[in-house]
Amino acid sequence: MGSRALKVLQLVHTLDPSVGGVAAAVVSLSRGIARRGHKIDIVVLDDSASPWLVDCGLPVHALGVGLTSYRYSPKLSPWLNEHGGNYDHVIINGIWQYLSFAAWRRYAGSPIPYFVFPHGMLDPWFKETFPLKHLKKWLYWPWTDYRVLRHAAAVIFTSEEERFLAHKSFWLYRARERVSPLGVESPPPVSPQSCEGFFSRFPRLRNKRVLLFLGRLHPKKGCDILIDAFAQIADDSLALVLAGPDQVGWQSELQRYVDSLNLGDRVVFPGMLQGETKQAALTVADAFILPSHQENFGMAVVEALAVGLPVLISNRINIWREVDQDGAGYVESDDFSGTVRLLNRWIAAPQNVRDGMRANARRCFEQRFEINKAVDSLLQVLTEPVLTR
Numbered sequence: 001m002g003s004r005a006l007k008v009l010q011l012v013h014t015l016d017p018s019v020g021g022v023a024a025a026v027v028s029l030s031r032g033i034a035r036r037g038h039k040i041d042i043v044v045l046d047d048s049a050s051p052w053l054v055d056c057g058l059p060v061h062a063l064g065v066g067l068t069s070y071r072y073s074p075k076l077s078p079w080l081n082e083h084g085g086n087y088d089h090v091i092i093n094g095i096w097q098y099l100s101f102a103a104w105r106r107y108a109g110s111p112i113p114y115f116v117f118p119h120g121m122l123d124p125w126f127k128e129t130f131p132l133k134h135l136k137k138w139l140y141w142p143w144t145d146y147r148v149l150r151h152a153a154a155v156i157f158t159s160e161e162e163r164f165l166a167h168k169s170f171w172l173y174r175a176r177e178r179v180s181p182l183g184v185e186s187p188p189p190v191s192p193q194s195c196e197g198f199f200s201r202f203p204r205l206r207n208k209r210v211l212l213f214l215g216r217l218h219p220k221k222g223c224d225i226l227i228d229a230f231a232q233i234a235d236d237s238l239a240l241v242l243a244g245p246d247q248v249g250w251q252s253e254l255q256r257y258v259d260s261l262n263l264g265d266r267v268v269f270p271g272m273l274q275g276e277t278k279q280a281a282l283t284v285a286d287a288f289i290l291p292s293h294q295e296n297f298g299m300a301v302v303e304a305l306a307v308g309l310p311v312l313i314s315n316r317i318n319i320w321r322e323v324d325q326d327g328a329g330y331v332e333s334d335d336f337s338g339t340v341r342l343l344n345r346w347i348a349a350p351q352n353v354r355d356g357m358r359a360n361a362r363r364c365f366e367q368r369f370e371i372n373k374a375v376d377s378l379l380q381v382l383t384e385p386v387l388t389r
Helices: 021-035 076-086 098-107 124-129 131-143 145-150 160-166 192-201 223-231 251-260 275-284 299-306 320-325 336-348 351-369 371-382
Strands: 007-012 039-044 060-062 089-093 114-117 154-157 177-179 209-214 238-243 287-290 311-314 329-332
Touching: 007 021, 007 098, 021 039, 021 089, 021 299, 021 371, 039 076, 076 098, 089 098, 098 114, 098 145, 154 160, 154 371, 160 177, 160 320, 192 275, 209 223, 209 275, 209 299, 223 238, 223 251, 223 336, 238 275, 275 299, 287 299, 287 336, 299 311, 299 351, 311 320, 311 336, 320 329, 320 351, 329 336, 351 371
Parallel strands: 007 039, 007 089, 039 060, 089 114, 114 154, 154 177, 209 238, 209 287, 287 311, 311 329
Antiparallel strands: none
């Protein structure tokens, strides 16, 4: 790669961590690139006063919240025209909104290569689940995002599974594909005081084997089938923590459902956990569980692996093959019966099997998803010779 410092621009709609894993991925990769001595800037369509930008620790240019669901920004193209030539590489995070289209108009055919992370937005799950939205996308696909992908120096998928699935969404598809994983930093050890503070905050969890769900409370994540499956488990030593932001106003309905099943003393909704509290939850948990119907990468899964926490996941999470291959958890289908099997397999596992799975989880993280592995991989993609397309 040589020793020359690169100037890299990241474009992303928002860095709000409550929206999903893309924000965390952009921040962790950007920090990793900066630690290598490269210059990194982030352009984001957030209000400059957004609380999540305060301690970001990276150069962020907040252009204001985009308008409508398309997130149109009248400031984006002028900013790119004025400053966009100051970079060696440009990374576009996400498609289907104005940001990717504006970046394509600025950089297609220019000497500055741009790269696209679709972040799962080409997954056929959306086509199957929202056919009318897919039809709408198909109407303007040939004129917009098809071209965004076709003219990119590379379209970067975060797993082989994501790359494979992307071919199933649109028959008109052409891209120079690369696979480069995301990653997180290895977390510092959590103090006993932090763990005790967690139990003091949630006393119902003390002396329980905690199954931890981390993610948005959203139908896509399978929260409802997880509650149904948990209700089938007679083991009173287990508790379920459904931790995450209430993105679509679903939490009250889920809580009422939990109460109707007489599970109120075994299911906890702590809201979104961050920082030390989240690390304490990961540390005291017995296992991580996510029966999601669609998960492009699964940053929360990787955060669990980072602390050596076995993961119980569906086969709709795109890193499920890596988890299964490394023996870092159990994988089943994303339905009620599959989620029941996840729970029963974990409960039935002897202690030595669980201990081995903890070691495997940490090893899986270190070998595949530690942030420096991800940064090495991304820098290799960015600095490959760009072929004429």
